[in-house]
Amino acid sequence: MSFLRTVLNDSVIIRPPGFYIIGFQSFPYISVYFIFLAFVYVVTVLFNLVCNILLVYIIAVDRRLHTPKFLAVGNLAVIDIMLNTSTIPGMIKTFLIKNNFIPFNQCLLQMYFHYAFAALESYALAVLAYDRFIAICFPLRQNLFNTLLIMSCIIGVTWMYCAGLLAYSTAIMTRLSFCNSVRVFSYFCDYAPVFRLACNDYTMQWFAASFLTVLLLGGPFIFILLSYVTILVTVFRMKSLDSRVKALATCVEHIILVAVFYIPLLVIFMIGFYLRLIDPDQRVLSLSLASCLPPCINPIVYSLKTKEIKVRVLAFVRKKKLAHKLHANKKKLEDKLEVNETQQ
Secondary structure (H helix, E strand, O other), X not given: OOOEEEEEOOEEEEEOOEEEEEOOOOOOOHHHHHHXXXXXXXXXXXXXXXXXXXXXXXXXXXXXXXXXXXXXXHHHHHHHHHHHHHHHHHHHHHHOOOOOEEEHHHHHHHHHHHHHHHHHHHHHHHHHHHHHHHHHHOHHHHHHHOOHHHHHHHHHHHHHHHHHHHHHHHHHHHHOOOOOOOEEEOOOOOHHHHHOOOOOOOHHHHHHHHHHHHHHHHHHHHHHHHHHHHHHHHHHOOOOHHHHHHHHHOOHHHHHHHHHXXXXXXXXXXXXXXXXXXXXXXXXXXXXXXXXXXXXHHHXXXXXXXXXXXXXXXXXXXXXXXXXXXXHHHHHHHHHHHHHHHHO
């Protein structure tokens, strides 16, 4: 393998043509697991794409759903699609087709998009928590604190913020020199496993990873916890038991998504990244499932379980069935008239 040598700040940077993605080394019956994993991922991606594209379409065409809440739900749906797309095709190529080489620039692109959309997923859940916080704690001031314009600005800022931070953290990877191993122990071009392969100082990359973990995962998670503490205080101050139940019922789906997304990632990063007590293969398996599972269940747990969306989706399906039936009947009538004209 030939290495590209460049000069940066009077030092030689050795850049390899690419990396080899190596994961799941010690699991038994690994080939069967790869086939199972690929099948599950393909099915879930197809299901997820259909559900989320339908969800985005329903929200876009139905003006009654043009509210801050459903703008946030649509944002989460778009991020889910992009997050799965950033890694799952690469996993199938790597572990099923056995083509585990990824060029250097493609490695950085995959790294950037995966972590950018993972960060956006984190902030999208925080945005949904903000919507619940305003709706329950300040119901009479929703038109002041949570309008379409405000929600659009919040979502736009989170996209620019995450894109900028991840662009910086990815760009500084080009300062590293790789003169030894190019085998990445992960299921994609993972940030920490890649910079630990460098043969020069990677302190800057380590601090960037630590800081961004706190900022992009810890920050939204703390905001969500504080939001729900305030929500619980507000709910238990309500005099009516029925009002308490209704208020808490609107939060159940969101709480499930928060638990599924944050708990595995926080455990993996705390144990694996800082303490390094987790087995590399177990880390790869846990991280792959933690990254794939939330986008797959979001359309079921949150979006399609929301009453307003469920009603609109059912109405949309009935409308399409009716339109198809009318078109078929019209076609039959035209064919019948054509036959009669021919016979005359």
